Amino acid sequence: MTTPRPKPAPTRARRTTIYDLAVLVGASPTAVSAVLNGTWKKRRISASLAERITRTAEEQGYALNLQASGLRREKSRLIGMIVPKYDNRYFGSIVERFEAMARARELFPIITCTMRDPALEIQAAREMISHQVDCLIATGATDPDRITAICEAAGVRSLNLDLPGSRAPSVISDNFGGALALTRRILAASASQRHRGEPIPFIGGRASDHNTSERIRGFRAAHEEAGIIVDETMILATGYAPDRAITALEVLAKRRGQLPRAIFVNSTIALEGVLHWTRSSGHFGSVAPHVGCFDWDPLAAVLTENIVMVQQDVPAMLEALFRLIDADDPAPGLSEIPTHFAPQPFAGTAATAGAD
Amino acid sequence: MTTPRPKPAPTRARRTTIYDLAVLVGASPTAVSAVLNGTWKKRRISASLAERITRTAEEQGYALNLQASGLRREKSRLIGMIVPKYDNRYFGSIVERFEAMARARELFPIITCTMRDPALEIQAAREMISHQVDCLIATGATDPDRITAICEAAGVRSLNLDLPGSRAPSVISDNFGGALALTRRILAASASQRHRGEPIPFIGGRASDHNTSERIRGFRAAHEEAGIIVDETMILATGYAPDRAITALEVLAKRRGQLPRAIFVNSTIALEGVLHWTRSSGHFGSVAPHVGCFDWDPLAAVLTENIVMVQQDVPAMLEALFRLIDADDPAPGLSEIPTHFAPQPFAGTAATAGAD
């Protein structure tokens, strides 16, 4: 019945279905389906028939068609996530952990990266909805509320991660608190090398996104505590490209006629540029500035002196996220997860202990 | 099966279907379907009806049910990829590029990471097949042929990336050539600091995987060219964990009673351990050894003196991969893509030019 093809039927063996199995076993498709999806006890199929069906399915290498199954059940057991980039450890660990936790709940995670492109975010969200995801997580989305609106229209639950929205529950880091603690630390560390009242620059990120603006707030608060005034020219939220960070610092140094003794860096990607500049510009000689980085990278930890990194607590964030997913209560609140300072590399491992 | 809740049916508005639209427009579901999937000209639907249908669909926020569509068409326009980890730039860029290229072909990419766990690889492959992927890419799989076999049984095309298999077409880096060139370079760079005939250690990876063994072969070939004998104790393929690399180097140094003047490092993850050891063990003082790393990380590039990194040519690999996907000819050959040395950080950018 497939098609009236004059094809010499080369390979294209049709996939085994429950109907094929039913014929093989001599039972009804219903029985096969019930056995294979585990509802057979409830449906009063005998253990012996169940055994025969299971065995035959295995022999035939039967694979359930989840498209058909999902269509009938009107849910897919698919959970979607959109993510901006795969070029840093933060999003990498979010995705790894998300997948593991989704699988533990018998959900199939589908993740797609949007290259920080707002149009692609929307397109990806729509595609995921078309694929009938039961739930969609927007991670670091530029316009989370837009995604929430699209999901709402389709009756799909949505949550925000990393960047908050106002219309869906959001789990984010305590950006203010993390930036405050980080700024305090590098202000203290660099105190003896700075003039009295001299502020440090903030570099990277987009002032328009919530996280960056909260971090700037924490950055300012720490300065204020220390009695330091921060003027606008110290805030260089020039985006996520490393070379923009370099240019901005170069310009700043030229204008001020002096080099910063400490720098607040707002992402590991910006950090690439910053560290390149401090190392290879020749400006600093052997006295590298203190660097505080909001986000963590293990190679930076190993290779940089005078660096402090704030690590976002990905496990805790995802625990919180899945608590919201498990409880299907869509109260659109904001969960802020505390950050912590990244530990010394290899602290407490056999490797360090052994290196006497 | 969630729970027997006395829920007051709060929101859960059913999703709009072509039947709903058909009623609204006063046309048949067939017409709606034809208009929305673009076959309406062929089906001789009038432009005016098409216009009305399109408008109504938009107003109602209609989203196609790809589960139903895929079921009927017997293909999903889904393309699957399994990937070991998200903790390095190599796999990150593979995934980013794969997604972009898949989307350019109107395929929806679904990617899942398997944490280098062979059982999870198999499970993930099966799940993807159940979701009816049209094609499955096994990236860095520990047992690619097993996955190919599973795909074959289900009539799904499969390809290997990064690690080759014998039963499906494979696209990988020229590991031998890359390792040969890299080893030559660090042997040359460290020549004046090594005793005559002194080999350097190879650290990281698994000797059982094809890539590592090819790299070892290239590593040995470069030594042989230089008239240096490499005994087994210099090959430290201790896996991908950074702390294992540290331990192995520590043991090696103790046994030989001297420090290596150059090191071949087989992944950026092992590099974390290696650089930690060279920096903080105190062994090296200010004379860091020459490091050659098979794989690239931008922070390592910026922060390490005397490092040479081999970068795998991800764009070229994915071009080759998609050529195989586009041509549906499954000849199980091996494409080896040349690698190159990573360029100087920010070379040729405004950033460098500006930093006078």
Next chain:
DNA sequence: CCCTCCTGCTCAACCGATGTAGCAAGAGGT
């Protein structure tokens, strides 16, 4: 012996989209 209950299974109607077949109305040709 009749009635009820339980066991073990099957039937048929879906889920939403799509491809094939076909029908009614009007245009155009002879």
Next chain:
DNA sequence: ACCTCTTGCTACATCGGTTGAGCAGGAGGG
């Protein structure tokens, strides 16, 4: 006036599972 062709649409079966309803046969009770 009759036939053919085109236009613009609809009806229906189908993809592969799932699910509520229901049926046959045997056990058990009165």
